[in-house]
Amino acid sequence: MKTNKILLTSVCFLCINLGAVLAQDKCIYEKEGYTKLFNGEDLSGWIIPQGDNGHWSVIDGVIDYDARSEANGNKSLMSEKEYMDFQLHVEWRFKGYGDHLFKLPTILPNGEYLRDEEGNIIEPLGPNSDSGILLKRVGQTNLWCWSVGSGELWSVRNNKDLPTEVRAGAVPSSNQDNPVGLWNAFDITVVGERITIKNNGIVVINNALYPGLNVKGPIGFQHHGGINPETGKLNGASSLVQFRNIWIKEL
Numbered sequence: 300m301k302t303n304k305i306l307l308t309s310v311c312f313l314c315i316n317l318g319a320v321l322a323q324d325k326c327i328y329e330k331e332g333y334t335k336l337f338n339g340e341d342l343s344g345w346i347i348p349q350g351d352n353g354h355w356s357v358i359d360g361v362i363d364y365d366a367r368s369e370a371n372g373n374k375s376l377m378s379e380k381e382y383m384d385f386q387l388h389v390e391w392r393f394k395g396y397g398d399h400l401f402k403l404p405t406i407l408p409n410g411e412y413l414r415d416e417e418g419n420i421i422e423p424l425g426p427n428s429d430s431g432i433l434l435k436r437v438g439q440t441n442l443w444c445w446s447v448g449s450g451e452l453w454s455v456r457n458n459k460d461l462p463t464e465v466r467a468g469a470v471p472s473s474n475q476d477n478p479v480g481l482w483n484a485f486d487i488t489v490v491g492e493r494i495t496i497k498n499n500g501i502v503v504i505n506n507a508l509y510p511g512l513n514v515k516g517p518i519g520f521q522h523h524g525g526i527n528p529e530t531g532k533l534n535g536a537s538s539l540v541q542f543r544n545i546w547i548k549e550l
Contacts, residue, residue: 333388337545339357339361348372354368364539366523366538375520382516383515383549385549387546388485388544394541395428396479398532400535402422405445409467426479429441430521433520437512437513447470451470458510473503523536524537525537
């Protein structure tokens, strides 16, 4: 009986301290002038794709997506409000992988792919989930399981019309992702066409130029993948993803 009392006391102490930490985080963001972008209860303030049929949902206080949206057209979840310059804090994690292996090329610091002696892109197969945070609707920063790590600005890196230094700025300087199943924290600053991203406290995108970024637009969470009609299974790199603790500060 004494052992059970000690165990119960320890659990209660842990819960109290965890609650204190969460409350402290809330106070920090509120003190810094941030506002909640997700209330932890439902998708109020967000535009659910028409015909989604419940695949974007709130489960246990987090935004959950199973990559199976039945909506026609854009399947991503977008904020009702639009923003210009801002600082965004969002925590995310992958719940698991799609149902088969996916080609995972290595992105070099200059934005090009690692190739073999014959010039072919080296594409080892591996498990992958793929989502993204959409900045002012069009500015996508990738969440994925590639070796380069999350934070990559896909459309900038892949635009061969841009100068080399601009494309290189869209490549994460290091992979700071936690393993699949664990939470990650992004802190994103957007000023004009410039984007800085911290992944788990480390700057991985540093004041990168995003040419053509909208002046104003919503925040979004990307759909990726879906059901393969031939197999009935999820496509590779599907968005098996969750989001929580979302705060934004307009600049």
